[in-house]
Amino acid sequence: MLKxxxxxxxxxxxxxxxxxxxxxxxxxFIPFLIGCYYSLMxxxxxxxxxxxxxxxxxxxxxxxxxxxxxxxxxxAISVPxxxxxxxxxxxxxxxxxxxxxxxxxxxxFPLVIPVASVxxxxxxxxxxxxxxxxxxxxxxxxxxxxMESHNSxxxxxIVYLWKxxxxxxxxxxxxxxxxxxxxxxxxxxxxxxxxxxxxxxTLVYLTPTTFFVFIISIINSFKVFRETYMIxxxxxHEDIYMMQHYMNNMFKSLDYQKLTSAAFLxxxxxxxxxxxxxxxxxxxxxxxxx
Amino acid sequence: MxxxxxxxxxxxxxxLLSACSxxxxxxxxxxxxxxxxxxxxITLTLAVTRTEGFxxxxxxxxxxxxxxxxxxxxxxxxxxxxxxxxxxxxxYQRDMEKFVSTVTTEMASGHxxxxxxxxxxxxxxxxxxxxxxxxxxxxxxxxxxDSSKYFTNVFDTMKYKGGLYAIPTSVQFTNLWLGDSTLLGxxxxxxxxxSWQDFADLAKPLVPQGGTALGxxxxxxxxxxxxxxxxxxxxxxxxKKASFDSPEFKNxxxxxxxxxxxxxxxxxxxxxxxxxxxxxxxxxxAGGFRYVDEFVIGPIERFNGNATVxxxxxxxxxxxxxxxxxxxxxxNDKSKNKEMAWEFLxxxxxxxxxxxxxxxxxxxxxxxxxxxxxxxxDKLKAPDAFGESRTxxxxxxxxxxxxxxxxxxxxxxxxxxxxxxxxxETDDKIFNLIQTESEPFFSGQxxxxxxAKSIQNKVETYLNE
Numbered sequence: 001m002l003k004x005x006x007x008x009x010x011x012x013x014x015x016x017x018x019x020x021x022x023x024x025x026x027x028x029f030i031p032f033l034i035g036c037y038y039s040l041m042x043x044x045x046x047x048x049x050x051x052x053x054x055x056x057x058x059x060x061x062x063x064x065x066x067x068x069x070x071x072x073x074x075x076a077i078s079v080p081x082x083x084x085x086x087x088x089x090x091x092x093x094x095x096x097x098x099x100x101x102x103x104x105x106x107x108x109f110p111l112v113i114p115v116a117s118v119x120x121x122x123x124x125x126x127x128x129x130x131x132x133x134x135x136x137x138x139x140x141x142x143x144x145x146x147m148e149s150h151n152s153x154x155x156x157x158i159v160y161l162w163k164x165x166x167x168x169x170x171x172x173x174x175x176x177x178x179x180x181x182x183x184x185x186x187x188x189x190x191x192x193x194x195x196x197x198x199x200x201x202t203l204v205y206l207t208p209t210t211f212f213v214f215i216i217s218i219i220n221s222f223k224v225f226r227e228t229y230m231i232x233x234x235x236x237h238e239d240i241y242m243m244q245h246y247m248n249n250m251f252k253s254l255d256y257q258k259l260t261s262a263a264f265l266x267x268x269x270x271x272x273x274x275x276x277x278x279x280x281x282x283x284x285x286x287x288x289x290x
Numbered sequence: 291m292x293x294x295x296x297x298x299x300x301x302x303x304x305x306l307l308s309a310c311s312x313x314x315x316x317x318x319x320x321x322x323x324x325x326x327x328x329x330x331x332i333t334l335t336l337a338v339t340r341t342e343g344f345x346x347x348x349x350x351x352x353x354x355x356x357x358x359x360x361x362x363x364x365x366x367x368x369x370x371x372x373x374x375x376x377x378x379x380x381x382y383q384r385d386m387e388k389f390v391s392t393v394t395t396e397m398a399s400g401h402x403x404x405x406x407x408x409x410x411x412x413x414x415x416x417x418x419x420x421x422x423x424x425x426x427x428x429x430x431x432x433x434x435x436d437s438s439k440y441f442t443n444v445f446d447t448m449k450y451k452g453g454l455y456a457i458p459t460s461v462q463f464t465n466l467w468l469g470d471s472t473l474l475g476x477x478x479x480x481x482x483x484x485s486w487q488d489f490a491d492l493a494k495p496l497v498p499q500g501g502t503a504l505g506x507x508x509x510x511x512x513x514x515x516x517x518x519x520x521x522x523x524x525x526x527x528x529x530k531k532a533s534f535d536s537p538e539f540k541n542x543x544x545x546x547x548x549x550x551x552x553x554x555x556x557x558x559x560x561x562x563x564x565x566x567x568x569x570x571x572x573x574x575x576a577g578g579f580r581y582v583d584e585f586v587i588g589p590i591e592r593f594n595g596n597a598t599v600x601x602x603x604x605x606x607x608x609x610x611x612x613x614x615x616x617x618x619x620x621x622n623d624k625s626k627n628k629e630m631a632w633e634f635l636x637x638x639x640x641x642x643x644x645x646x647x648x649x650x651x652x653x654x655x656x657x658x659x660x661x662x663x664x665x666x667x668d669k670l671k672a673p674d675a676f677g678e679s680r681t682x683x684x685x686x687x688x689x690x691x692x693x694x695x696x697x698x699x700x701x702x703x704x705x706x707x708x709x710x711x712x713x714x715e716t717d718d719k720i721f722n723l724i725q726t727e728s729e730p731f732f733s734g735q736x737x738x739x740x741x742a743k744s745i746q747n748k749v750e751t752y753l754n755e
Binding site: 064 | 391394395397398399419420744748752754755
């Protein structure tokens with residue numbers, strides 16, 4: 001009886017899920033599988049099966065390797081930075097600060113402003129003849145080409161942080177407000193100092209939020225391509241030439257083999273990363289509750 | 291429950307997949323027939339950026355001589371362009387980008403046009419992907435095609451990786467200049483070997499007051515002019531190597547900047563338009579010879595009738611003459627009508643078409659067909675070549691009498707044709723990169739090292755992607 005009800009519920013759930021499943025399959029999953037198929041052929045038209053040759057070519061391609069390394073480096077630097085800063089902000093704004101709600105809202109603004117208009121401002125700031133160089137010159141420093149030097153990575157990281165800190169801050173704020181005040185009170189009665197409270201209560205109970213923020217930040221860090229592409233074009237300085245530049249240019253020069261195999265490799269890497277993170281998260285949550 | 295969800299998803303996916311492949315199989319029977327020429331009605335599609343009278347004429351003549359064949363001229367750029375409006379260049383660039391991406395997508399999907407006007411298309415990248423037919427092979431397989439009847443040195447300039455994937459059907463010279471013999475005085479110029487440095491040294495003391503050494507050339511085009519021909523010295527497309535960080539390229543950059551700074555070459559694009567395409571105050575002037583008779587008229591018409599034809603300086607000595615074709619054609623290797631496409635190409639190279647000069651059906655260039663070329667030269671010799679009175683109108687109502695054309699002149703004209711060694715073709719991407727990256731150097735904001743390094747990095751990235 002119970003089993004039967006469960007089965008019926010399953011069908012109902014399936015029906016409710018069907019529209020989104022169809023959409024997902026049609027626009028993401030099936031194209032992805034087709035892409036995988038193309039990545040194993042030598043030409044999109046009348047191609048023959050070549051196995052993993054495209055992947056081999058890709059892994060030996062210098063430009064691809066640079067793009068992958070740049071993407072990795074960017075993520076490795078910007079994601080922890082983003083999390084630290086947004087956690088700090090969240091903790092500050094969790095206390096009673098003057099004009100607290102105004103601050104909270106203002107940090108969210110970058111999220112709702114369209115990228116294109118923002119990029120225009122960034123361009124004006126960081127251009128060779130831009131306002132930042134003008135300011136530096138008036139201070140007696142020599143101007144430099146921000147987007148065409150090793151500074152470009154820093155610029156992209158700043159843009160990414162500016163855009164994403166607000167979102168993470170809101171997530172952290174929600175996490176912070178979910179921690180019962182009793183814990184802190186109990187801890188302070190037991191004689192725990194501020195730092196000890198932060199380390200043993202705040203950090204520990206923020207773990208699930210932190211993981212969520214971590215994953216979202218990583219995914220968002222891949223999206224920074226949009227901003228770099230709009231600021232620096234399809235061939236930016238070699239330090240900020242990302243995977244997405246590579247794929248975009250491959251698409252433009254109709255190299256579907258490289259494009260699909262690069263996309264597949266990247267999807268594989270992200271999936272693996274997320275999978276490992278979930279494993280770690282489950283471990284930690286278990287150890288907290290257990 | 292989870293299991294059910296999974297199987298439901300799988301069923302859905304399978305259904306969708308089979309629906310997709312079902313659609314695919316329906317189209318296949320079409321590939322069966324239509325393989326050989328003259329089997330039933332054939333439609334040839336020719337991809338052009340913008341259709342012109344010339345294409346219409348070509349289509350009509352071809353259809354008349356090949357019954358059962360329809361030529362479909364597919365126009366990709368339909369926006370109207372006002373050449374005098376500001377932003378015209380940007381509009382042109384946008385149109386071209388759109389044209390390239392549309393054709394590229396069509397080619398990659400296997401539904402590309404049978405014939406392509408390749409002037410603005412990255413045909414080398416297409417050839418790398420085996421999308422274009424090797425015209426060299428079509429030529430040698432076709433017994434009715436006699437390649438000795440053509441200026442094959444012109445074709446050879448476009449060879450890529452041992453094959454010929456795009457064929458020029460007409461010639462306009464791009465590195466021939468007219469020099470003002472009065473101003474040049476007795477200056478000795480060995481135009482077979484002179485370099486840009488020689489040009490700068492020679493021109494500096496001779497530049498007329500308020501003028502420029504090279505009329506009609508805006509300063510922002512100088513570097514690209516110096517690299518065309520000659521860019522192959524710095525870019526090896528076949529081996530995907532660039533050497534823009536070499537001392538030679540840095541010297542070239544520095545020389546270009548010196549020429550601009552010292553006013554040897556001056557004038558912006560706007561100045562040029564205002565001055566009516568740089569008439570007057572130049573020491574030299576880029577010739578842009580399109581028709582054989584311009585070799586006769588040019589020298590007597592320009593610089594008060596005291597002009598000499600020179601080959602432009604080059605980055606490497608003995609570079610030969612360089613040309614651009616008004617019409618470069620390629621055949622889609624996946625085309626179902628490849629033989630007929632080849633027929634069409636042959637038709638475009640035939641004497642009948644090639645001999646047409648100007649007007650609606652003109653090639654807008656000199657013929658690559660030797661018979662047609664000689665026919666035009668013979669016409670020049672005729673007493674009525676320039677009208678009964680042998681006078682031509684030049685501006686301000688002046689009239690000039692054209693002296694009889696000598697055999698030496700004709701031989702010279704032919705020697706320009708046979709001396710063609712390179713094609714003035716631009717991989718727009720590389721030229722755009724060079725153009726934008728070199729700007730801060732010319733405005734003095736970056737050092738030559740930085741700029742050369744930046745160009746080198748970007749071009750290598752582009753080549754090796």
